Amino acid sequence: MPAAPNRRLVAVVLLVPVVVALALWAFAWPAARMAPRDLPVGVAGAAPAAGRLAQQLEQRDGAFEIHRYDSEAAARTAIEDRSVYGAVVVTPKGPELLTASAAGPVVAQLLREAVAASGAAGTAVPVTDVVAAPAADPRGSVLGASILPLAIAGVAAGSAVTLLRLRGGRAVTALLGVAALVGIVAAALTDSWLGVITGDWWSEAGTLGLTVLAIGATVAGLAALVGPAGVGLGSLLMVLVGNPFSGVTSAPELLPRPVGAIGQWLPPGAGGSLLRSVAFFDGRAAGGPALILALWAALGLTAVIGGGRRRLPAPDAPEATPSRQPALAG
Known part of the structure; x- marks a missing residue:
């Protein structure tokens, strides 16, 4: 058998597994390591309560990048400008969460879980979707x-x-x-x-x-x-x-x-x-x-x-x- 066809045969046998391994690495590895890393999130409200909530979120090993806002209106504007993915508003009745599912339904769900874990057990946190994903594609x-x-x-x-x-x-x-x-x-x-x-x-x-x-x-x-x-x-x-x-x-x-x-x-x-x-x-x-x-x-x-x-x-x-x-x- 000639040497050239043998080399091409070996190249094909070795190249296909390499391409498959590259594809699996590129697609599977990022999905398997999905977690918030400096995710921009806003905190709005009075200084003492809002400061404590911001500290709780900052303790999550660099998961969130906290942006402080003076009011709920300012936090909504930041969400609409795509400066942050969502914001927690501290009110006298407790925290309220503002999200933007249009910016990413996965992020909106993650913020719901994070804010619920930061609050008191059994306390429901009101959620307002400021920029909602379309009804035809709610999960994006x-x-x-x-x-x-x-x-x-x-x-x-x-x-x-x-x-x-x-x-x-x-x-x-x-x-x-x-x-x-x-x-x-x-x-x-x-x-x-x-x-x-x-x-x-x-x-x-x-x-x-x-x-x-x-x-x-x-x-x-x-x-x-x-x-x-x-x-x-x-x-x-x-x-x-x-x-x-x-x-x-x-x-x-x-x-x-x-x-x-x-x-x-x-x-x-x-x-x-x-x-x-x-x-x-x-x-x-x-x-x-x-x-x-x-x-x-x-x-x-x-x-x-x-x-x-x-x-x-x-x-x-x-x-x-x-x-x-x-x-x-x-």
């Missing part, structure tokens, strides 16, 4: 599941541009066209049909399209720079790293460090955060994620254009003329 399941199809769409767009050998302006036009159409179709499905996102329709379509563009441009840009291997590298980065590290099904602050921070710097995580902002919070706290997506898209498109120019042959290259040799005399 559909929103959490929407990021993976966007990542697949972006990878497919970048792969198609590479396989079809589109260069320069044609490649950029193809990526922009795919992103725009996917954004419109995805918004029509999730907003108009399912009703799981409820913000401004065109802002949602733009967010979905920009996420696909950032992923597709990155994949195509890597392929333009390093060849077909760039498609595999981009796919691994976006699907096996970016998707599970995005924190869209829970919250970045619930993932192990530095997974949550890394995920927010990748397009799937930034896209999920931006979609929450435009869908439920009127675009508040959207600047950072939008800038991250724009940077990925710009860098990827620049690499696509630069790589295409580098691979094109030089124009007006003189053709080689066959040398004429004198006929040999017999």
Whole structure:
């Protein structure tokens, strides 16, 4: 048996388990280590009682990042601005909890459990959902599941541009066209049909399209720079790293460090955060994620254009003329 097929056989046998192990690590490890880590939470009310409650929450080994507010109105504003995930308001009748299930149903449930554990046994804590998740998706399941199809769409767009050998302006036009159409179709499905996102329709379509563009441009840009291997590298980065590290099904602050921070710097995580902002919070706290997506898209498109120019042959290259040799005399 030839040596080359044997080496390919061994490579396949070893590579598949490595990819499976990487996928299990990326998806299962963050979920198994989910816990609050510096989760922004507000405390409002009179100084003595509010101070004691803040100390109780701070004693949870860095689980919460406490923000103090003078009134319930200020705490509500902070929740609506996405500065905190929720707030505990100390009143003469006892503590009251303000949550925002639209920011993450898992976080809202965690805050209920934490505040109930901090209070007296058998005492029910009133809960007000300041920014509620839509009735069509109260657990945020559909929103959490929407990021993976966007990542697949972006990878497919970048792969198609590479396989079809589109260069320069044609490649950029193809990526922009795919992103725009996917954004419109995805918004029509999730907003108009399912009703799981409820913000401004065109802002949602733009967010979905920009996420696909950032992923597709990155994949195509890597392929333009390093060849077909760039498609595999981009796919691994976006699907096996970016998707599970995005924190869209829970919250970045619930993932192990530095997974949550890394995920927010990748397009799937930034896209999920931006979609929450435009869908439920009127675009508040959207600047950072939008800038991250724009940077990925710009860098990827620049690499696509630069790589295409580098691979094109030089124009007006003189053709080689066959040398004429004198006929040999017999």
